[in-house]
Amino acid sequence: MPNPARRPASLTATALSAAYASCELSPVDVLRDVGAVIEAREPELNAFWVLDLEAALDVARASEARWRAGTPLGPIDGIPVTVKENLARVGVPMAAGNAAVTHVWPERSSPVVERIEESGGIILGSTVMPDWGMLSSGVSSLHGVTRSPWDPSLTTGGSSAGAGAAAAAGFGPLHVGTDIGGSIRLPGTWLGLTTLKPSAGRVPLDAPYLGRVAGPMARSAADAALLLTVISRPDNxxxxxxxxxxxxxxxxxxxxxxxxxxxxxHLDAGCGLPVDPEVRAAVERAAGVFASAGARVETVAPFLTDRMLRDVDEFWRVRSLVDLEALPEEARERVLPFIQRWVSAVREVDGRAVLRDYASIMAMQRATVEATGPFDLVLSPVAPVAAFRAEWPMPWGEDDLGMAHIGFTVPYNMSGQPAASVNCGFTSDGRTIGLQVSGRRFDDVGVLRAVDWYEHQRGPEATPDWPIAPAPG
Structure with missing residues (x-):
C-alpha cells in the first residue's frame, strides 16, 4: 500500500500498479502529480526534448477506465514512462541531440515505443541526449546542459542524460535509455539509479549496431524488471x-x-583512469555484503588493455567523422566544439586501421567472456570517478582523453553480457557511487535478481533518499 505521506510521483511502478488495482489511486491523479513535479523542476534540469502532458492525460483517462473495468492492457498500464530521443516515435522529430542535423520524422515508432504503448504505458515525452550520443554527460549543442536532480551543478552522465535526470527527479518511475559503451549505467552511477544494459538482442531495436542496446532506468530493480518484461517482447x-x-x-x-x-x-580495469579510493571502498563494501551472505568472492584480474580502449575510441571517432562529413559544410560548425575536435583527430585514419580497430574490439569481446565466464556475477565500479561538473562534456573537462572512463562498462557492450548499475554508497561530499553487477551471457534474470537482493541488503548508508519534493501540504 502506498505511504500517504509520500506524493504519488515518488512511488514505484510496482506500487502504482497495486494502487490502481485496488482503486486507491487513478492514473489521472498520478499523471497530474508527476506533471506538477515536472513543472517545478524541468526548467532547471532540462530533461525533455519533447514533452506533451496533454496527450499523456488522454492516455491516462483511457487507462483509468480500463482499471475501473478490470481490463488493463498490460503490466505497465497507466504508468508514466519516458523514452530517449533516439527511440523513434511517430510525430516526434529525431535530432540526435545535435543542432547541426536535419530532423528525422519517423513513419513508425520504434519497437520499444510500440511495446510500451501496447502495454498501456503513458509516454510523457522524449528525453535529451548529447550530440550523437557520444559524450558521457548532458552537454548538447541542441539542448544545452542537462543537470542532476541531486545537485544541479553536477552532471547527469550520458548519453542517456535526460532519462537519468527524469528518473532521479521523479518524472515517473520508468525510463528507457540506450547504451553503446556505458550510456545507461553511467547516468546510473552518477544519479544513484538502478539500471540494466540488457544482453545484446534482448530488447529489439529498429537500428541495431555493434554494442548498442536499449534498457530500463529506474529507482529499483523491481521496476527495471517490470519494464524489461514489456520492452523485450519480440519485433522482427x-x-x-x-x-x-x-x-x-x-x-x-x-x-x-x-x-x-x-x-x-573486478577493481582494476587494466586501462583508463585510476579508480578513486572512495569509489573502490564502496564497491569493496558491496562485495562484502555478498561475502557475508556466503557467496565465494574472488578477485578478477584486469582483462582489458589501454590499446583496446584506444581502438574502440578510434572506431567510434571514425563513425562520427563520417556523420560529420555528411552534413552540409555550413552546418558542421553547429556541432558541439568538443565533438568537432574529437572527430578531427582521426581525419587521416584509413580503412586498414579501422579493420584493426574492429579486430581489437573482437579481442575485447573474447577477453571479457573468458575472464568473467567462471563467475555467476562480477562486481565492479561502474565508473572510476564520481559525478563531475554539469558543464563538462567528459569527466576531465574539455581535454581529450579518449574513452578513459569506460574501462569497466564497455567490455559488456562488446561481449553482449547483461550489466546493471545500483547505488552502493556515497562520497564524503554526498555524490552517488554505482556498483556494476554483470552476469553470464543472456542471464538478465540472474543479474536483476542479484541487484534486487542487494537493494534489500545494502543498508541506509548506500540507499538513495530520492530528491523528489514532498507533496504540498
Missing part, C-alpha cells in the same frame, strides 16, 4: 534480436540464494 525489425523468450522476472529477495554464488570482484 531487429534481425539481431534473441529468440522470443519469456523472462521469469519474479524477484524475491527473501529466498535469494546468495550463498550458492561464485562472485568475481
Amino acid at each position: 525489425r531487429d534481425w539481431t534480436s534473441l529468440p522470443p523468450t519469456p523472462l521469469d522476472l519474479r524477484l524475491d529477495a527473501e529466498t535469494y540464494a546468495a550463498h550458492d554464488l561464485r562472485v568475481g570482484l
Whole structure:
C-alpha cells in the first residue's frame, strides 16, 4: 500500500500498479502529480526534448477506465514512462541531440515505443541526449546542459542524460535509455539509479549496431524488471534480436540464494583512469555484503588493455567523422566544439586501421567472456570517478582523453553480457557511487535478481533518499 505521506510521483511502478488495482489511486491523479513535479523542476534540469502532458492525460483517462473495468492492457498500464530521443516515435522529430542535423520524422515508432504503448504505458515525452550520443554527460549543442536532480551543478552522465535526470527527479518511475559503451549505467552511477544494459538482442531495436542496446532506468530493480518484461517482447525489425523468450522476472529477495554464488570482484580495469579510493571502498563494501551472505568472492584480474580502449575510441571517432562529413559544410560548425575536435583527430585514419580497430574490439569481446565466464556475477565500479561538473562534456573537462572512463562498462557492450548499475554508497561530499553487477551471457534474470537482493541488503548508508519534493501540504 502506498505511504500517504509520500506524493504519488515518488512511488514505484510496482506500487502504482497495486494502487490502481485496488482503486486507491487513478492514473489521472498520478499523471497530474508527476506533471506538477515536472513543472517545478524541468526548467532547471532540462530533461525533455519533447514533452506533451496533454496527450499523456488522454492516455491516462483511457487507462483509468480500463482499471475501473478490470481490463488493463498490460503490466505497465497507466504508468508514466519516458523514452530517449533516439527511440523513434511517430510525430516526434529525431535530432540526435545535435543542432547541426536535419530532423528525422519517423513513419513508425520504434519497437520499444510500440511495446510500451501496447502495454498501456503513458509516454510523457522524449528525453535529451548529447550530440550523437557520444559524450558521457548532458552537454548538447541542441539542448544545452542537462543537470542532476541531486545537485544541479553536477552532471547527469550520458548519453542517456535526460532519462537519468527524469528518473532521479521523479518524472515517473520508468525510463528507457540506450547504451553503446556505458550510456545507461553511467547516468546510473552518477544519479544513484538502478539500471540494466540488457544482453545484446534482448530488447529489439529498429537500428541495431555493434554494442548498442536499449534498457530500463529506474529507482529499483523491481521496476527495471517490470519494464524489461514489456520492452523485450519480440519485433522482427531487429534481425539481431534473441529468440522470443519469456523472462521469469519474479524477484524475491527473501529466498535469494546468495550463498550458492561464485562472485568475481573486478577493481582494476587494466586501462583508463585510476579508480578513486572512495569509489573502490564502496564497491569493496558491496562485495562484502555478498561475502557475508556466503557467496565465494574472488578477485578478477584486469582483462582489458589501454590499446583496446584506444581502438574502440578510434572506431567510434571514425563513425562520427563520417556523420560529420555528411552534413552540409555550413552546418558542421553547429556541432558541439568538443565533438568537432574529437572527430578531427582521426581525419587521416584509413580503412586498414579501422579493420584493426574492429579486430581489437573482437579481442575485447573474447577477453571479457573468458575472464568473467567462471563467475555467476562480477562486481565492479561502474565508473572510476564520481559525478563531475554539469558543464563538462567528459569527466576531465574539455581535454581529450579518449574513452578513459569506460574501462569497466564497455567490455559488456562488446561481449553482449547483461550489466546493471545500483547505488552502493556515497562520497564524503554526498555524490552517488554505482556498483556494476554483470552476469553470464543472456542471464538478465540472474543479474536483476542479484541487484534486487542487494537493494534489500545494502543498508541506509548506500540507499538513495530520492530528491523528489514532498507533496504540498
